[in-house]
Amino acid sequence: MLGFYDLQGRKDLPWQLNKTDYSVWVSEIMLQQTQVKTVIPYYLRFMQSFKSVEALADAHIDDVLKHWEGLGYYSRARNLHACAKQVVTQFNSRFPQTLTEIISLPGIGESTGGAILSLAYRLPEAILDGNVKRVLARVFLVDGWYGNAKVSQELWKISRKYTPNKRTGDFNQAMMDLGAGICNRSNPQCEICPLTKHCEAKQKNLTKEYPHRKQKKAIPMKEVTMLLDAKGSKILLHKRPPSGIWGGLWSLPEQTNLSHQSNQKSIKITGQFKHTFSHYHLKATVISPSKNQQKNYQIEDNSELAWHNVNELTKLALPTPIKKFLYKHFAIKEERL
Numbered sequence: 001m002l003g004f005y006d007l008q009g010r011k012d013l014p015w016q017l018n019k020t021d022y023s024v025w026v027s028e029i030m031l032q033q034t035q036v037k038t039v040i041p042y043y044l045r046f047m048q049s050f051k052s053v054e055a056l057a058d059a060h061i062d063d064v065l066k067h068w069e070g071l072g073y074y075s076r077a078r079n080l081h082a083c084a085k086q087v088v089t090q091f092n093s094r095f096p097q098t099l100t101e102i103i104s105l106p107g108i109g110e111s112t113g114g115a116i117l118s119l120a121y122r123l124p125e126a127i128l129d130g131n132v133k134r135v136l137a138r139v140f141l142v143d144g145w146y147g148n149a150k151v152s153q154e155l156w157k158i159s160r161k162y163t164p165n166k167r168t169g170d171f172n173q174a175m176m177d178l179g180a181g182i183c184n185r186s187n188p189q190c191e192i193c194p195l196t197k198h199c200e201a202k203q204k205n206l207t208k209e210y211p212h213r214k215q216k217k218a219i220p221m222k223e224v225t226m227l228l229d230a231k232g233s234k235i236l237l238h239k240r241p242p243s244g245i246w247g248g249l250w251s252l253p254e255q256t257n258l259s260h261q262s263n264q265k266s267i268k269i270t271g272q273f274k275h276t277f278s279h280y281h282l283k284a285t286v287i288s289p290s291k292n293q294q295k296n297y298q299i300e301d302n303s304e305l306a307w308h309n310v311n312e313l314t315k316l317a318l319p320t321p322i323k324k325f326l327y328k329h330f331a332i333k334e335e336r337l
């Protein structure tokens with residue numbers, strides 16, 4: 001694997017140039033469940049705005065979420081912000097250098113902690129991200145879906161056993177690169193893989209069967225009604241609670257955010273959209289009150305509901321489907337940060 005790293009390992013990704021604990025940490029969090037090519041522009045914009053862990057700790061959470069807009073899994077951004085504050089106040093702006101301490105920080109699990117310690121500090125810690133799990137499940141024919149705790153424990157055992165104490169960061173990087181570029185899920189390139197001779201899945205012609213998949217369950221459909229109310233150049237938006245779906249982002253108010261629902265005759269359907277989360281489909285119907293009925297509903301005494309100028313929508317962090325809907329409705333052009 002080290003030979004593979006020397007010859008073919010990625011060494012010029014933005015977070016690998018002038019590597020620091022901060023750059024490794026930000027990239028590792030962004031790369032969770034997200035591909036490298038998607039992450040690169042987000043990473044570059046993020047680092048341009050928040051150049052250090054101190055700058056990130058000082059930033060407003062809304063600004064951090066705006067930089068995360070479209071990347072999904074927004075708890076990552078909220079944890080990143082909370083973690084930066086803790087690193088600055090409790091660890092003098094350096095990440096702690098033991099696994100026990102580093103995984104006590106918000107949003108840092110054992111694999112991300114191992115990646116920061118091995119890649120930034122050259123410490124001998126193993127990792128087990130999605131790519132490494134796939135490689136190990138194939139090479140050692142590990143049965144079962146790796147979201148299962150027992151399967152995950154088995155994979156951790158293997159990862160720790162084979163992770164070398166020297167050049168650990170290079171080895172971990174090589175495993176991630178192999179999983180991302182060669183041992184991919186649907187079409188592994190076994191003929192150019194450095195592990196071909198050791199790989200049981202390849203030797204037994206079982207690469208299609210491994211890793212075992214999670215048994216698919218039909219995911220439910222959730223239907224919601226959202227309100228699009230515009231007063232002159234202003235629009236009513238609801239800031240979602242910090243945890244849960246779209247946490248901390250600005251969305252259209254759902255009917256549950258209003259104390260009185262509009263009388264059916266006084267509303268018109270403005271549009272509909274669908275979105276799929278990992279555990280349910282969302283079908284949203286967007287309604288608008290008719291002009292002379294706008295005061296039929298009352299807004300709950302809720303400080304998280306606010307009128308925003310339509311011209312300023314580009315500055316707010318919005319969930320992707322809401323953003324698409326509003327940008328289309330108000331003919332707003334996409335602007336990058």
Ligand code: SF4
Binds near residue numbers: 135189193
């Ligand atoms: S030989 Fe094929 S299946 Fe096995 S690790 Fe390499 S690419 Fe993956």
